[in-house]
Amino acid sequence: MHQVRFQSDQTIANILIDERLNKTMLTKFFRVIGRIYTVSPTEGEKFYLRILLNHVRGATSFLNLMTIGGVLQPTFKEAAEQQGLLEEDDSIRQCLLEAFTIRMPSALRRLFVTILVYCEPVGVRTLWDEFYPFMIEDYAFSSNLRCNVIVNRLLRDLNTLLVQFNKNIKDFDLPQMTTKVVSAMPRYIEDELSIGGTGKTYLYHALLANMRGLGYIVLATSTFGIAATILPSGRTTHSRFKIPLSTDSSSTCSISKQANLAKLIQQAKTIIWDELTMAHRYAFEALDRTFRDIIDVDLTFGGKTMIFEGDFQQVLPVIPKGKKLELIQASVVKALF
Known part of the structure; x- marks a missing residue:
């Protein structure tokens, strides 16, 4: 997919071995320090590619990122798993940790549901125990209100979001x-x-x-x-x-x-x-x-x-x-x- 410019009198063989033409703004990324944009877990492979770019040092190409122990992995997700970057939902936890510092509780609730729908985390209860207190910070409640009442309200809100996700994907009633x-x-x-x-x-x-x-x-x-x-x-x-x-x-x-x-x-x-x-x-x-x-x-x-x-x-x-x-x-x- 590279765009290559050359003179009409140049031979194809010389063009293909020209190192200058093998470099583009995309491939040069692996030779410099740059900014990695935020990617939602719903983006699938892009999300796992971002994880690899954040943790693998000295990568020279996308194929290099996907090669673990000399074996080329079929997807970025499997490469991240082989690197041990997805063990015990660590990547999902890092995503939530980053989110609760910059997002409102309502946005954190939506992200949590997005993760449940698209990312299939293994330790859901562990993630729940750690992050549910941040998802209820915008709820108005008094000191004498029982904790289980607040948790039940949160569960209802999350269930409503899950229903909305299912409608979006399957049979959403068009407004x-x-x-x-x-x-x-x-x-x-x-x-x-x-x-x-x-x-x-x-x-x-x-x-x-x-x-x-x-x-x-x-x-x-x-x-x-x-x-x-x-x-x-x-x-x-x-x-x-x-x-x-x-x-x-x-x-x-x-x-x-x-x-x-x-x-x-x-x-x-x-x-x-x-x-x-x-x-x-x-x-x-x-x-x-x-x-x-x-x-x-x-x-x-x-x-x-x-x-x-x-x-x-x-x-x-x-x-x-x-x-x-x-x-x-x-x-x-x-x-x-």
């Missing part, structure tokens, strides 16, 4: 907004679910689970990376659609009509753009121009169903030393669609 998207008429979907804490993340998970379960291709993106990791198979919008980091009024995305990405966009049923308020209006205009060209339909975004989400009470596009009017002019509300 009205989901029905609008699945009905396949290209349009914008607007709703009051824009302010933080109103259940957008849960709604997106429901949308993605159902539409993908029906066989549709849905691309989930966000303006910045942390929000993208929350969405199932999420990517940053700039990474997914090759939007230039520096845009102007005539910018377009670096996607050719013959590229595989162009074919993916043509086949996509819906596209989600989370945290859109942080992006400059030129990014939306560039994507609009690119979609019209790729899909060959002279409609807004090539007629694709776009789901935009953002809270205008939060961060607007950053304009160095910009005044209020400049911030407003850079906002998506001023985009020319």
Whole structure:
């Protein structure tokens, strides 16, 4: 999958042995110290790859990471098991330890249920005994309230979350907004679910689970990376659609009509753009121009169903030393669609 540039008079044999062409930004990762992004346990192999990268020193390639004692393991999970990194659910415990220091109790409860559903931990009771006190910190209770009452409330809440997970995966009853998207008429979907804490993340998970379960291709993106990791198979919008980091009024995305990405966009049923308020209006205009060209339909975004989400009470596009009017002019509300 490497992109290689060469002169027409070069021979294939010389190209293949050129060490400079064997190095890419991805493979160079194994030669430098870099940042490893957070990965949810629901991501499966990506999660176990992150565990290996955090613990195995001097790795030179992905195959090297998967080779334990001279034997190539079939998956990153089995490689992590052979390294002893998954014994007694240690990786899951580390995930919960990291989460309870930065997450609210409600988010910790959801993570605990996610681990039960996707990670199949062995010592569930051990994890419960250690972390249930952190999952009830937002419960209002007095000193004379019995401990078992609080625990029973926590168990009920966890059971409710488990039911929601099962509905997402199996036979979730599509809410009205989901029905609008699945009905396949290209349009914008607007709703009051824009302010933080109103259940957008849960709604997106429901949308993605159902539409993908029906066989549709849905691309989930966000303006910045942390929000993208929350969405199932999420990517940053700039990474997914090759939007230039520096845009102007005539910018377009670096996607050719013959590229595989162009074919993916043509086949996509819906596209989600989370945290859109942080992006400059030129990014939306560039994507609009690119979609019209790729899909060959002279409609807004090539007629694709776009789901935009953002809270205008939060961060607007950053304009160095910009005044209020400049911030407003850079906002998506001023985009020319």
